[in-house]
Amino acid sequence: MIQHKKQNTVENLKERLAGAKAIILVDYKGINVEQVNKLRNLFREAQVDYLVQKNTLIKIALNELGINDLDVYLQGPTAVAISKNDEVAPAKVLVKFVKDVMEEADFPKFKGGLISGKVMNQSELQEIAQLPSREELLARLMGSMKAPLSNFVNVSQGIIRKFVYAVDALAKQKAS
Structure with missing residues (x-):
């Protein structure tokens, strides 16, 4: 037993x-x-x-x-x-x-x-x-992967913004 x-x-x-x-x-x-x-x-x-x-x-x-x-x-x-x-x-x-x-x-x-x-x-x-927990490590990884893309978008927007300002300044200069 x-x-x-x-x-x-x-x-x-x-x-x-x-x-x-x-x-x-x-x-x-x-x-x-x-x-x-x-x-x-x-x-x-x-x-x-x-x-x-x-x-x-x-x-x-x-x-x-x-x-x-x-x-x-x-x-x-x-x-x-x-x-x-x-x-x-x-x-x-x-x-x-x-x-x-x-x-x-x-x-x-x-x-x-x-x-x-x-x-x-x-x-x-x-x-x-x-x-750190698995979820925290995954979040860090995603943040690391996202950072270069975010930086690229920000730089691209800055270039486009400067171009728009330059065109706008040229248009104002020609108008006056």
């Missing part, structure tokens, strides 16, 4: 982890139930799956999916944040939570993670969380 339940839990974990763009392991030690609920809500809003499970079951599920590089991080209390849509969402949500709710406390914190197939340690995840 217990073995069957564990097997079901591992299968459920595998389903949740399969196809993830980001798997972040979090040390959640030190936060209370109210804070955990706030964190879960923030993750839910960002479409990030957040769960707490035994390290051995997480390890089995990851290993069965061919992910062995995170085994070293599976010690002590571990929660898993999984995103199938946005690679940086879990890291951004956790950093925002620590800043806003925990008032810059030293917990919860990253243990390690896997983003787009690359294993990342705690400091690398912190750096990723500081990156």
Whole structure:
């Protein structure tokens, strides 16, 4: 009975982890139930799956999916944040939570993670969380692409404007 339940839990974990763009392991030690609920809500809003499970079951599920590089991080209390849509969402949500709710406390914190197939340690995840969002980067890119066109239009209008002023001045001079 217990073995069957564990097997079901591992299968459920595998389903949740399969196809993830980001798997972040979090040390959640030190936060209370109210804070955990706030964190879960923030993750839910960002479409990030957040769960707490035994390290051995997480390890089995990851290993069965061919992910062995995170085994070293599976010690002590571990929660898993999984995103199938946005690679940086879990890291951004956790950093925002620590800043806003925990008032810059030293917990919860990253243990390690896997983003787009690359294993990342705690400091690398912190750096990723500081990156601008995808939408912000796209807006910057569009602004950069638009700037030369805008400058060209402005210069062209200036030339046309000067030509019109010159023709207008000639017309006034001939009229008088």
